Amino acid sequence: xxxxxxxxxxxxxxxxxxxxxxxxxxxxxxxxxxxxxxxxxxxxxxxxxxxxxxxxxxxxxxxxxxxxxxxxxxxxxxxxxxxxxxxxxxxxxxxxxxxxxxxxxxxxxxxxxxxxxxxxxxxxxxxxxxxxxxxxxxxxxxxxxxxxxxxxxxxxxxxxxxxxxxxxxxxxxxxxxxxxxxxxxxxxxxxxxxxxxxxxxxxxxxxxxxxxxxxxxxxxxxxxxxxxxxxxxxxxxxxxxxxxxxxxxxxxxxxxxxxxxxxx
Amino acid sequence: xxxxxxxxxxxxxxxxxxxxxxxxxxxxxxxxxxxxxxxxxxxxxxxxxxxxxxxxxxxxxxxxxxxxxxxxxxxxxxxxxxxxxxxxxxxxxxxxxxxxxxxxxxxxxxxxxxxxxxxxxxxxxxxxxxxxxxxxxxxxxxxxxxxxxxxxxxxxxxxxxxxxxxxxxxxxxxxxxxxxxxxxxxxxxxxxxxxxxxxxxxxxxxxxxxxxxxxxxxxxxxxxxxxxxxxxxxxxxxxxxxxxxxxxxxxxxxxxxxxxxxxxxxxx
Amino acid sequence: xxxxxxxxxxxxxxxxxxxxxxxxxxxxxxxxxxxxxxxxxxxxxxxxxxxxxxxxxxxxxxxxxxxxxxxxxxxxxxxxxxxxxxxxxxxxxxxxxxxxxxxxxxxxxxxxxxxxxxxxxxxxxxxxxxxxxxxxxxxxxxxxxxxxxxxxxxxxxxxxxxxxxxxxxxxxxxxxxxxxxxxxxxxxxxxxxxxxxxxxxxxxxxxxxxxxxxxxxxxxxxxxxxxxxxxxxxxxxxxxxxxxxxxxxxxxxxxxxxxxxxxxxxxxxxxxxxxxxxxxxxxxxxxxxxxxxxxxxxxxxxxxxxxxxxxxxxxxxxxxxxxxxxxxxxxxxxxxxxxxxxxxxxxxxxxxxxxxxx
Numbered sequence: 079x080x081x082x083x084x085x086x087x088x089x090x091x092x093x094x095x096x097x098x099x100x101x102x103x104x105x106x107x108x109x110x111x112x113x114x115x116x117x118x119x120x121x122x123x124x125x126x127x128x129x130x131x132x133x134x135x136x137x138x139x140x141x142x143x144x145x146x147x148x149x150x151x152x153x154x155x156x157x158x159x160x161x162x163x164x165x166x167x168x169x170x171x172x173x174x175x176x177x178x179x180x181x182x183x184x185x186x187x188x189x190x191x192x193x194x195x196x197x198x199x200x201x202x203x204x205x206x207x208x209x210x211x212x213x214x215x216x217x218x219x220x221x222x223x224x225x226x227x228x229x230x231x232x233x234x235x236x237x238x239x240x241x242x243x244x245x246x247x248x249x250x251x252x253x254x255x256x257x258x259x260x261x262x263x264x265x266x267x268x269x270x271x272x273x274x275x276x277x278x279x280x281x282x283x284x285x286x287x288x289x290x291x292x293x294x295x296x297x298x299x300x301x302x303x304x305x306x307x308x309x310x311x312x313x314x315x316x317x318x319x320x321x322x323x324x325x326x327x328x329x330x331x332x333x334x335x336x337x338x339x340x341x342x
Numbered sequence: 343x344x345x346x347x348x349x350x351x352x353x354x355x356x357x358x359x360x361x362x363x364x365x366x367x368x369x370x371x372x373x374x375x376x377x378x379x380x381x382x383x384x385x386x387x388x389x390x391x392x393x394x395x396x397x398x399x400x401x402x403x404x405x406x407x408x409x410x411x412x413x414x415x416x417x418x419x420x421x422x423x424x425x426x427x428x429x430x431x432x433x434x435x436x437x438x439x440x441x442x443x444x445x446x447x448x449x450x451x452x453x454x455x456x457x458x459x460x461x462x463x464x465x466x467x468x469x470x471x472x473x474x475x476x477x478x479x480x481x482x483x484x485x486x487x488x489x490x491x492x493x494x495x496x497x498x499x500x501x502x503x504x505x506x507x508x509x510x511x512x513x514x515x516x517x518x519x520x521x522x523x524x525x526x527x528x529x530x531x532x533x534x535x536x537x538x539x540x541x542x543x544x545x546x547x548x549x550x551x552x553x554x555x556x557x558x559x560x561x562x563x564x565x566x567x568x569x570x571x572x573x574x575x576x577x578x579x580x581x582x583x584x585x586x587x588x589x590x591x592x593x594x595x596x597x598x599x600x601x602x603x604x605x606x607x608x609x610x
Numbered sequence: 611x612x613x614x615x616x617x618x619x620x621x622x623x624x625x626x627x628x629x630x631x632x633x634x635x636x637x638x639x640x641x642x643x644x645x646x647x648x649x650x651x652x653x654x655x656x657x658x659x660x661x662x663x664x665x666x667x668x669x670x671x672x673x674x675x676x677x678x679x680x681x682x683x684x685x686x687x688x689x690x691x692x693x694x695x696x697x698x699x700x701x702x703x704x705x706x707x708x709x710x711x712x713x714x715x716x717x718x719x720x721x722x723x724x725x726x727x728x729x730x731x732x733x734x735x736x737x738x739x740x741x742x743x744x745x746x747x748x749x750x751x752x753x754x755x756x757x758x759x760x761x762x763x764x765x766x767x768x769x770x771x772x773x774x775x776x777x778x779x780x781x782x783x784x785x786x787x788x789x790x791x792x793x794x795x796x797x798x799x800x801x802x803x804x805x806x807x808x809x810x811x812x813x814x815x816x817x818x819x820x821x822x823x824x825x826x827x828x829x830x831x832x833x834x835x836x837x838x839x840x841x842x843x844x845x846x847x848x849x850x851x852x853x854x855x856x857x858x859x860x861x862x863x864x865x866x867x868x869x870x871x872x873x874x875x876x877x878x879x880x881x882x883x884x885x886x887x888x889x890x891x892x893x894x895x896x897x898x899x900x901x902x903x904x905x906x907x908x909x910x911x912x913x914x915x916x917x918x919x920x921x922x923x924x925x926x927x928x929x930x931x932x933x934x935x936x937x938x939x940x941x942x943x944x945x946x947x948x949x950x951x952x953x954x955x956x957x958x959x960x961x962x963x964x965x966x967x968x
Contacts, residue, residue, distance in 0.1 A: 082427065086419075086423050089419060090420065093420050093492075094436070096489065097440045097492065099451075099455060100443075100455065103461075104443070107454075114837065114857055115450065115451075132658075134674070137635050140632040140635070144629060147624060147628075148621075148625050151618065157355070160355030160358070163352030166352075174598055174599050176359075177598050178594065178599070179363050182594070183362065185590055185591060186590070186591065187567045187570045189571050189583075190366070190587050193574060193685065194365075195362070196691070197369060199691065200691045206691040206692045217358065217361075218362075220355070220362075222543060225498075225542055225543050226497065226539065228539060229502055229536045230501060233535055254611055255611065258611055262611075263501045267501055269617075270497070271493075271494065271497065271543075274493070277442050277444070278441075288686075288691055288692025289648070289673070289692050290673035292675060292676070294444065296676065298446055298447065299446060300652060300653030300678040301653035302446070302653070302831070304652065304909065305830075305834075306450065307654065310444075314443050317442070317443070318443055321439055325439065378954070394961065394962070398965075450834065453834065457835070458839070458840055475779075478826040557828065560825065560826020560827055560828050561827035562967055564964060569961075575681045577953055578681060579950065579954050582954075
């Protein structure tokens with residue numbers, strides 16, 4: 079933080095504190111030997127031990143991450159090209175219609191999406207399980223990707239493309255060397271938001287899953303009636319810590335290698 | 343942009359629209375025209391125009407507006423300040439990561455934090471005040487909703503601020519513009535696409551929020567999303583649930599057409 | 611562009627690794643057995659050790675899937691696409707499933723442990739002769755309250771106590787139309803299965819006068835909130851009440867004398883079943899006295915299994931709050947399947963009550 083005023087710094091610290099407060103709260107109680115989120119009795123690792131002792135839970139966790147990453151990736155690809163396509167539509171009305179269609183899934187409550195996808199899948203005859211969950215997650219993540227990529231495309235200067243084409247670049251070149259690099263931040267944003275959608279979804283997954291396939295969200299929601307165990311807190315704490323480490327680690331390794339290259 | 347190239351790029355997207363947007367909409371409309379016994383009827387639509395549902399629609403809009411407004415108010419400065427930090431992309435990632443922890447769990451955490459015996463009230467008591475009822479108020483509902491949408495709003499704004507050419511800002515300053523004028527006349531207009539995107543990804547889902555209306559607002563706030571949820575799962579009246587959904591989609595399309603007019607300045 | 615490519619490759623590699631890991635774990639999890647059995651139940655509603663024991667004894671691999679509401683489960687079974695062998699719906703859902711022809715009749719000869727169940731809980735109106743279902747857990751709807759906060763004067767022998775002005779903003783209601791409307795109906799001395807517009811209107815008007823006392827209408831999170839003393843009175847199910855009292859010893863539970871609801875969660879074999887023999891074996895296993903006692907101890911709800919009760923801690927079994935005597939039970943009513951039209955009316959009235967809360 080170089081040129082930020084103290085006021086600005088305080089503001090950022092405050093926002094970050096609020097964003098992380100509930101997570102730290104969950105992690106704090108994951109060490110509670112009393113087994114609940116009310117009174118902290120004494121420190122224990124037992125809930126973490128329980129995570130590793132429960133192979134079903136670990137499989138569910140892996141499934142969850144797998145679906146999130148894969149659906150995020152595929153939705154990002156479909157959505158990015160969709161956004162490029164939408165921008166290329168010249169008729170303003172037509173474009174609004176396309177965007178409206180794009181947003182239908184964002185405005186529809188999960189139950190409706192879940193129920194209608196279930197009807198669709200059984201109608202087509204898709205076996206419920208990993209594949210149906212993956213396809214559904216791709217389906218409801220596409221619109222968010224489009225909405226994240228769109229502003230980058232809109233602010234892109236057409237003269238850039240024209241210049242490239244004047245210089246003899248093919249359509250492919252224009253796409254690969256001009257458009258995609260320029261909108262890359264939007265693409266990454268879309269991917270990360272798709273991950274959020276996928277990791278958080280309960281209702282859609284519940285309806286379209288079957289044959290033993292389950293995700294963490296489904297597991298957590300159906301525990302609510304009899305009480306969510308601290309094992310879930312522990313597993314969330316682990317996910318959180320690992321994610322932060324990976325992100326921070328990746329960031330510094332990446333920026334160092336970039337610096338090394340610049341240095342050469 | 344060349345049309346042919348884009349047409350083929352649209353292909354998988356078009357399939358997606360056909361399968362997962364058009365087909366479900368058709369299904370929803372089909373169900374909305376049926377009564378409990380499966381007979382064709384318009385009764386559901388008539389029922390929607392009762393005071394209960396109209397009141398609910400209005401309150402849904404009001405809350406979605408409040409949520410979007412406060413989310414933007416909080417997020418814009420964050421996005422702006424983040425672009426000025428040294429490791430801006432890292433900080434941005436750290437804004438996103440909390441959203442990967444399960445929402446129900448975080449909501450339970452908020453219930454604990456806001457509770458009568460939670461840390462917030464403990465702090466209030468340290469300052470010598472009486473514990474306050476925070477949970478199950480409109481405030482807590484809007485607060486938690488804003489919490490959920492902050493990353494969705496920050497990212498597009500950050501992206502449009504990030505590439506903002508600093509020379510433009512310097513130029514404006516050199517020409518004697520105050521910082522407020524610079525912001526109003528130079529920075530904000532250039533980030534309007536990002537802001538619009540952020541508003542869309544906040545306002546549209548906020549219309550159909552359902553879980554936290556119960557968990558955080560204790561059913562004191564009832565949105566269209568809650569109503570649909572109830573019709574589908576509790577009353578098992580898919581007809582009425584679908585009808586409300588049709589209206590929700592219809593309203594969304596109206597908003598899109600309305601805001602779309604201003605944004606047709608796209609440079610494609 | 612390179613950045614995008616690199617990221618894509620990294621994700622694909624990560625996915626491949628995760629896929630391998632999941633496969634590895636599932637194999638060691640014992641998927642090798644020739645038979646599998648898919649159980650569809652509420653989350654945390656069975657002792658996982660017992661599933662392992664069942665797998666060991668029979669060689670059948672159990673797939674355990676969970677749901678969070680009867681209605682969601684019903685939709686999934688109705689739509690098909692997944693081979694559920696066992697499900698655990700509540701009694702009114704059993705009736706609905708019967709109506710929709712979604713159940714396979716039970717073969718009582720394959721469930722010898724049926725004899726362990728207290729005959730009081732057999733042959734009930736929602737499933738005469740237990741043709742399709744056997745009770746798994748049961749309980750009541752009543753009031754959890756904290757005498758250390760509200761004093762000893764209110765004992766909730768009567769629903770009227772809820773309307774006491776001293777409880778302003780102190781009451782939680784569970785978010786269920788049947789439960790809340792049922793409470794309203796019981797409080798004016800009517801049946802909670804009433805199908806009469808006039809009576810329902812009176813009950814709703816009575817409920818609306820309760821609004822100032824209601825702090826919130828919430829779902830399952832009522833348990834942690836009551837444990838935390840966020841409110842001092844709550845209308846809820848006995849099973850959740852048991853969870854609350856276990857964590858917060860100041861709380862106690864009462865079922866008002868005007869009457870209330872008696873509920874059951876039951877084992878059924880849905881039409882989607884592929885392993886019908888295995889399903890019977892599983893039900894029989896869960897009804898075994900020792901197994902059932904262990905499971906009841908884990909879940910904390912009330913069991914209808916008389917043989918299991920003999921093996922359990924007498925302090926629990928003799929506790930009137932968990933196991934009310936037969937006289938009390940006489941005042942209780944089981945929910946009847948109202949049919950969609952009346953269910954819709956109950957929900958509309960409940961919605962009206964909610965809208966009056968603000």
